[in-house]
Amino acid sequence: MNDTANLRPKTREVDATPYAASLIEGHRDFGYSLETALADIIDNAITAGARTVELIADTVANEPWIALADDGSGMTEAELVEAMRLGSKNPTDEREAEDLGRFGLGLKSASFSQCRSLTVLTRQDGRTSCARWDLDRVAKRNDWSLELIDNPEVVTGHDLLAETGTVVIWEKLDRLSGGYTHDRAKRAEHMNSELSRAEHHLRLVFHRFLEGAKPRLKLSLNGRQLKPNDPMATSHAATQKDPEEVLRLRQGDVLIRCHTLPHHKRMSREEWEEIGGPEGHLKAQGLYVYREKRLIIAGGWLGLARQTELSKLCRIAVDIPNTMDAEWKIDVKKASAQLPPVVRERLKKVVERFVGTSKRTYRSRGQKLVDEARFPIWNRVQKDGQIVFRPNLEHPVFQTYAEQLPEELREGFERCLRIVGSGLPIETLHAELVGNAEAVTADETSAADLEELIYSLAVNLVENGMSTDALIDTMKNYAFLRSKWDSVEPILQKFLAEAE
Structure with missing residues (x-):
């Protein structure tokens, strides 16, 4: 020894x-x-x-x-x-x-x-x-x-x-x-x-x-x-709120509340910009962790999801008591924290379900907007695992104009449309949509172009057997026309009067 x-x-x-x-x-x-x-x-x-x-x-x-x-x-x-x-x-x-x-x-x-x-x-x-x-x-x-x-x-x-x-x-x-x-x-x-x-x-x-x-x-x-700035927009009538979930732990209860913000068109510009913060809604999506009602983490998914345009309206409030400081690794500044493993596992399931539902909602909305029955100007085409947008050569406006051209010019006209489609500035659009999507909008349509579009659509629908009584409701289903209905309705009434 x-x-x-x-x-x-x-x-x-x-x-x-x-x-x-x-x-x-x-x-x-x-x-x-x-x-x-x-x-x-x-x-x-x-x-x-x-x-x-x-x-x-x-x-x-x-x-x-x-x-x-x-x-x-x-x-x-x-x-x-x-x-x-x-x-x-x-x-x-x-x-x-x-x-x-x-x-x-x-x-x-x-x-x-x-x-x-x-x-x-x-x-x-x-x-x-x-x-x-x-x-x-x-x-x-x-x-x-x-x-x-x-x-x-x-x-x-x-x-x-x-x-x-x-x-x-x-x-x-x-x-x-x-x-x-x-x-x-x-x-x-x-x-x-x-x-x-x-x-x-x-x-x-x-x-x-x-x-x-x-x-x-x-x-x-x-x-x-100073007035409060609620990142959940809880008092807005259009905010969607999921039922509260409670995770009961030895150190205290963790409360989880999921919110989907209203679309920017349902809020004033001032409200929209304020709730998005200096970096915008894309960065502001994600988890909001509160410690005794005091906000510690404002946005970001802490590795549980990616920040995408489809999920930018998703925000989850997570409330923790101050008895969990050590587990959450709250720093001196009370400006950052880390998810404890047991909370991460629970939140991962919540985030997957919540964000997944939001994305499906957006996708179904997008599918409706490009429904062939509504004569899209652009067709969404899946090709080799990628998504391509092409001008719809069968759109009534394009077809009407092509029919007015001499036979030898029609192929050139369609070629021009295809070149416009292949020349879409995808990278620029992506950058704008990621950083400032609500500011991206369609160009204004002149009165003459709008009238041409309405007449072309109306003639095509009537020739395919639609009654004039159903024409107005059908045209209202076309999102582009619905957004300009105050200008569209007089033109459509003029067409109907001429059709009689």
Whole structure:
């Protein structure tokens, strides 16, 4: 037997305290953007029971600053010091149901990502406390000494402090200048552009808190109240909603709700563009994961499906409790997560069924639009496993014109039509449809061309035995004519009058 088996390593202890200047600078690079940083501060306000959050930004001052003021519970000085401590919470600790925090890093890391000076003013039971982290001071001293300010009335943003509540002030906004350090006008323009993008993000992320006649939260930017942006369009009459599904797990329940958005023609242009977001509906389709009503993931299928034009109206809301943070691998920014295996398996089946139904709906709609009985101008042809679109040479308009040509010119006319078909700009069309399908539309038809089309169709139908009484209903079934019916009907009435 080896006598060394029971021996333990001899140890010594040395001081390995992190260098304050290095570590605190590292907290600036957790990947926050302005919008995710602001959202993290608002999370703290909601956790503190705030009903109102004011976002104030002075972008034109010599030294621009941003403040977020809430009317939450406020803090004592001891609580403020703890809140300013890096890593003040253990992510494994139990949380209250509405606690949106996790690591105890959000306030500091989110703020440092945008500024070099973080000041927090807070008031509770009539007593005001104030503390500041200034990264330039930390770099100079290289220690963890937090500044406590005994005359908070001189601090920027003090006038925003409610009877009870907290104000977070960002100064030395070195990462929001856009590089325009000496050009105040361009710097302000850049900052306002960033704030505009952040506004859209906040209206989306906190939409459930902002909704209703008596919203859980009122959020404003420079005095203007922000309205919710519901990505599911749940209040729209034309939105289709599947029954809710519940996945019961040891750590809590996962709620799954499938929504199919209305077609863009059933929404106003403003509604359509807002719900599509800056990147459009193709990118916005997919899963929307909420943690305690707060949006974590906005769109994308997390590997469960492909983003396609046929599924761009599909959106699935997935609600999880904060007791599942570890399983979902919620990051510090609360802006990304990963599907636990058991949830992935369930969602995979839901997505396959939901997206499959949507695609079948679109395909059946497409088949109706190219039904031969409705005289399509283009025929959809399957050839060698591919789909080809060809001009319909048997269309009444084409046939009528061909019959008016001398025999020797008819083959040339049909050749021209075939060349038009083979010259379709497929790649360009695909790019437009993928990125901005709702903006792609047919060219306008002149009054003379429309009249020629109607007469050609009407003559063909009547010659094939259709009664004049059934002609109007049949023409209405032709999608192209139905979309222009106000112009079509007078021409058709004129034809019927002449036919009598």
